[in-house]
Amino acid sequence: MFIVAMSTALFSFGQFTLPPLPYGYDALEPYFDKQTMEIHHDKHHDAYVKNLNKEVSANIALTGKSIEEICKNISKYNVATRNNGGGHYNHSMFWTILAPKSTELKGVLLDDINKTYGSFDNFKNQFSDTAKSRFGSGWAWLIVGEDGQLKITSTANQDNPLMDIAKVKGTPILCLDVWEHAYYLKYQNKRVDYIGAFWSIVNWSEVSNRYAAAKGK
Numbered sequence: 001m002f003i004v005a006m007s008t009a010l011f012s013f014g015q016f017t018l019p020p021l022p023y024g025y026d027a028l029e030p031y032f033d034k035q036t037m038e039i040h041h042d043k044h045h046d047a048y049v050k051n052l053n054k055e056v057s058a059n060i061a062l063t064g065k066s067i068e069e070i071c072k073n074i075s076k077y078n079v080a081t082r083n084n085g086g087g088h089y090n091h092s093m094f095w096t097i098l099a100p101k102s103t104e105l106k107g108v109l110l111d112d113i114n115k116t117y118g119s120f121d122n123f124k125n126q127f128s129d130t131a132k133s134r135f136g137s138g139w140a141w142l143i144v145g146e147d148g149q150l151k152i153t154s155t156a157n158q159d160n161p162l163m164d165i166a167k168v169k170g171t172p173i174l175c176l177d178v179w180e181h182a183y184y185l186k187y188q189n190k191r192v193d194y195i196g197a198f199w200s201i202v203n204w205s206e207v208s209n210r211y212a213a214a215k216g217k
């Protein structure tokens with residue numbers, strides 16, 4: 001019995017693992033509520049990881065690949081890999097660019113946002129509009145495009161701008177999940193209110209670090 005239980009437990013480990021939330025489930029209250037964070041991380045993100053691992057065990061070409069490599073070559077893989085691989089990458093990033101107390105944006109990224117969008121408020125308005133107008137499920141992104149410029153874009157479902165099938169490609173530095181599962185318990189149909197709340201909990205120091213890393217490539 002013990003051996004069977006052990007091997008079952010070992011078998012459940014796959015190439016990809018659910019990263020723990022970097023803060024408590026209730027840490028983003030009152031903006032993102034505790035119950036939504038629990039379900040979003042422990043159920044939705046966990047399912048993407050489990051289903052991605054199923055694809056890995058069925059396709060030797062995925063073995064040993066990082067999630068970034070898989071996304072960048074997503075046209076080579078099946079739809080389940082695209083949906084669950086994207087789901088894993090997107091949510092792993094999303095948790096890290098949020099923080100219980102929004103940090104202040106300053107430095108090079110603020111300067112470049114001001115240069116590109118005229119002002120920080122203009123940038124926030126454009127990003128919010130993009131998130132608001134994504135029809136159905138998807139994500140809004142701020143990326144460093146292949147030309148090195150900041151760009152706001154959105155993707156459907158669990159696609160992301162790393163993917164070779166993306167219309168606008170680049171390295172994501174900020175993202176917002178606009179699937180209904182991300183906000184419906186607290187905000188119901190009011191996606192605009194959810195987007196407004198998001199700005200109070202952005203981890204700008206993490207976004208700035210991602211910007212520096214993307215520019216350094």
Ligand code: MN
Pocket residue numbers: 040044091177179181182
């Ligand atoms: Mn989600």
